[in-house]
Amino acid sequence: MSEVRKRGPFGSRRAAGAAIGAALLGGGLIAVPAAVGADSEPPVKVPDAEVYEPSALPDRIILVPTETPATTQKVTWRSETGGEYAQAQILKAPIALGDVRPADGAVRTVMAGSTNPVNTTLGYASVYHQVEFTGLEPDTRYTYRVGDGVNWSEWTDFTTATAGFEPFSFIYYGDMQNYIDSAGPRVFRQAFADRPEAKVIVNAGDLVNTANSELEWGQWHAADGFINSQINNISITGNHEYSGGQLSTFWQPTFPYPANGPDFGDAATNAALRNTIYSVDYQGVRFIGLNSNVQSLAPIMAAQTAWLEQQLANNPNKWTVVTFHHPVYSVASGRNNPTVRAQWGPLFEEYGVDLVLQGHDHTYGRGSTAASRRSVTVHDSTVYVTSVSGGKMYDAVDTNWTENGADQMSVGQDMQLYQLIDVTEDSISYEARYANGEHHDGVVVRKNDAGERTVQEIRTPENTVGEQVAVDVQNVDFRGTVNVSAWGYDPGETVNVYVRNVERGQDVLVGEATADELGRLLELPVRFPSSAKKLSTQVVYLESVNQQITSPEITVNR
Numbered sequence: 001m002s003e004v005r006k007r008g009p010f011g012s013r014r015a016a017g018a019a020i021g022a023a024l025l026g027g028g029l030i031a032v033p034a035a036v037g038a039d040s041e042p043p044v045k046v047p048d049a050e051v052y053e054p055s056a057l058p059d060r061i062i063l064v065p066t067e068t069p070a071t072t073q074k075v076t077w078r079s080e081t082g083g084e085y086a087q088a089q090i091l092k093a094p095i096a097l098g099d100v101r102p103a104d105g106a107v108r109t110v111m112a113g114s115t116n117p118v119n120t121t122l123g124y125a126s127v128y129h130q131v132e133f134t135g136l137e138p139d140t141r142y143t144y145r146v147g148d149g150v151n152w153s154e155w156t157d158f159t160t161a162t163a164g165f166e167p168f169s170f171i172y173y174g175d176m177q178n179y180i181d182s183a184g185p186r187v188f189r190q191a192f193a194d195r196p197e198a199k200v201i202v203n204a205g206d207l208v209n210t211a212n213s214e215l216e217w218g219q220w221h222a223a224d225g226f227i228n229s230q231i232n233n234i235s236i237t238g239n240h241e242y243s244g245g246q247l248s249t250f251w252q253p254t255f256p257y258p259a260n261g262p263d264f265g266d267a268a269t270n271a272a273l274r275n276t277i278y279s280v281d282y283q284g285v286r287f288i289g290l291n292s293n294v295q296s297l298a299p300i301m302a303a304q305t306a307w308l309e310q311q312l313a314n315n316p317n318k319w320t321v322v323t324f325h326h327p328v329y330s331v332a333s334g335r336n337n338p339t340v341r342a343q344w345g346p347l348f349e350e351y352g353v354d355l356v357l358q359g360h361d362h363t364y365g366r367g368s369t370a371a372s373r374r375s376v377t378v379h380d381s382t383v384y385v386t387s388v389s390g391g392k393m394y395d396a397v398d399t400n401w402t403e404n405g406a407d408q409m410s411v412g413q414d415m416q417l418y419q420l421i422d423v424t425e426d427s428i429s430y431e432a433r434y435a436n437g438e439h440h441d442g443v444v445v446r447k448n449d450a451g452e453r454t455v456q457e458i459r460t461p462e463n464t465v466g467e468q469v470a471v472d473v474q475n476v477d478f479r480g481t482v483n484v485s486a487w488g489y490d491p492g493e494t495v496n497v498y499v500r501n502v503e504r505g506q507d508v509l510v511g512e513a514t515a516d517e518l519g520r521l522l523e524l525p526v527r528f529p530s531s532a533k534k535l536s537t538q539v540v541y542l543e544s545v546n547q548q549i550t551s552p553e554i555t556v557n558r
């Protein structure tokens, strides 16, 4: 300790502090301790190895779905050692624990199926454990803990999936990757606050920035905290989960996803890509996780694409969500993934994939193909989203969309986002919110039993007026009929149908219609009234609670 450095121009800091303390006391104010810390060293950063070092106590506990989430559940966790003792206990969620002992035989103990030592970049070793709970009952709340028989985690609850379709919510994140321990946690916490009952969390890659960084994986697990221990996690790999072409050593021990991915025909490739390509059917939604990092490896990409088509062709679920890292339509300037777009894009459209959830661009973009556009506010095919949850930001552009036949319906940059997705029997409601919980973007996907779909923008005063009614002809005989179509209604919405004389501004009510289950009026015959004189110019005007829209001009024939 240097005496010289401690002394300023007014004598020692201790002396000056004591004088101020005395003055405050003399004035009858609240006393403060004199010269707090006057002799202490400047703050020193706590060493990372101290913060993230494992102990015998389990941490980094995360639920990983199986192929049968109604009756089985995987959980992984970390500790310093203790492989042979690693175990989990589970029971049906009791109304109390503590003084209240579970009934005899209620608690089942499962020894860890495998343990994986991971050498870390912070100079210590750690071991990842995994257990699969089997023989569970569907739609049932369980309580579990993990440990070594002496050192246990807290008891934590999860609910198994229902056996068939049942509405549920899930959360989707783009890249966390940077500022994981500073800017990241508030996003995860706000999403959980908004959907505490979510059954699944989707991460579209680049969870961390440095594939094998013990520090960053420690930060990532800490950021999501207990949330990961009670909600199933569906994560796929971004480019930052790879280092020198090698998958992060943390990936497979943390995320033992179902082994239902492609067979690449050789053991080494299968082992390298294990747990990075898989599908999970959860309560009526098929989640398909893909690995877009191999897009330039032609044979591997081809095998993955063939597997994807099988997953889409043999899909008993009404809804399909696909997630991978490199977007079909890039949002960040200068980026382009032509192989992903060429090989996967047509399959998503052909097989009616509902949501494609992506990352990589550190911006926000959402839209659909231009060919699927039906009106100002409605498309009728796949929704493509790129988002970002972490603090690293790029600039957003729409050129890769427009140059490749897609409509970018929402865009944003310099925003940390989370996405809330609510699945029901008839619709998927999708909403992106900022880190502060405010709304950014949203869309409603509806699908009927025939597989027809509408993807409807949120209504605004601007997009619910104007020329949006489609017509089959623009010339009609006196007292003739025009077939009109319109989109963007609520299912079952009542619509008043008028024929409007453009020159005179007069409306004649000619009927009432009801929007179908997808919010459409399709090929509605509108018979023109006698007031629509020969050689006059008319429009069809559709008025409802939610929209006031017109057709193009129609001329009545001589």
Ligand SMILES: [Fe+2]
Pocket: 175, 177, 206, 238, 240, 360, 361, 362
């Ligand atoms: Fe990224």
Ligand SMILES: [Fe+2]
Pocket: 206, 238, 239, 240, 325, 359, 360, 361
């Ligand atoms: Fe990336």
